[in-house]
């Protein structure tokens with residue numbers, strides 16, 4: 001096993017305004033896995049990625065990475081773990097704008113104490129592997145989104161980390177560039193790295209070989225539980241809609257769960273969150289045009305017999 005989370009909780013803020021972002025998260029990942037962590041916006045995905053990547057600490061719980069208890073390490077030890085074991089890929093690439101693609105990729109090797117000549121050589125090789133041999137001297141502003149992300153992937157892999165962690169890696173990309181990034185991840189995984197990808201997109205997640213779902217700060221390893229949770233979220237959304245005193249048909253519409261329960265569950269969770277949002281909007285919408293509702297139909301009745309579009313020409317002749 002390459003990593004294990006046990007009862008991880010993360011609260012933001014402190015005292016009375018404490019917000020739980022993760023609650024009792026348990027997760028075990030084997031070396032060489034390709035895992036997608038899926039969930040709607042605000043469910044705690046980035047918080048979880050920050051903890052997995054040793055960028056942040058859990059409020060409570062235990063994180064074991066390659067046999068080492070991460071929770072007990074000093075900040076300095078944590079940054080060493082990041083440098084040696086983890087490659088990061090972010091939605092917005094996070095490249096240094098003043099540096100060339102080559103320098104960006106070589107950057108982690110500075111911290112690793114690799115001499116300049118070797119750094120540049122290895123960076124050039126890494127860029128070649130992501131198909132950017134001819135873009136070494138380009139600045140990020142001179143690259144497309146997909147190219148920037150491939151530079152970021154080359155940088156993430158330059159230290160040969162055991163884990164590649166990606167947070168919405170295709171979130172800012174068009175379909176074709178996204179597909180290229182997914183292809184690279186497959187290759188990286190096939191070459192032995194453990195890949196953990198965070199996404200809200202079921203299509204993107206389906207590239208992984210295993211999927212877990214996060215809903216409201218809780219992680220579900222099994223489809224049935226995630227389904228249950230999604231159903232609960234849906235009910236809550238429906239209830240919110242009811243409370244507007246005008247039932248939102250959308251919110252109560254049953255959604256059929258069929259062939260691919262994992263994907264469906266995550267989609268449902270996202271759907272439910274959206275419905276809750278819509279229900280809130282509905283409350284607002286209903287509150288405002290109270291008089292418009294009673295006037296509206298009369299205006300229509302008083303109107304002329306329907307002969308629309310006649311102005312456009314004699315098609316109706």
Ligand SMILES: Nc1ncnc2c1ncn2[C@@H]1O[C@H](COP(=O)(O)OP(=O)(O)O)[C@@H](O)[C@H]1O
Pocket residue numbers: 012013019020021039040041042043044045046047048
């Ligand atoms: N730095 C922070 N301070 C306070 N609350 C935060 C912070 N980061 C995230 N949160 C809250 O934690 C929850 C999970 O956020 P996040 O992990 O960013 O979700 P996701 O990546 O799934 O969209 C949200 O309710 C968010 O508002």
Ligand SMILES: [Mg+2]
Pocket residue numbers: 045046047
């Ligand atoms: Mg996020």
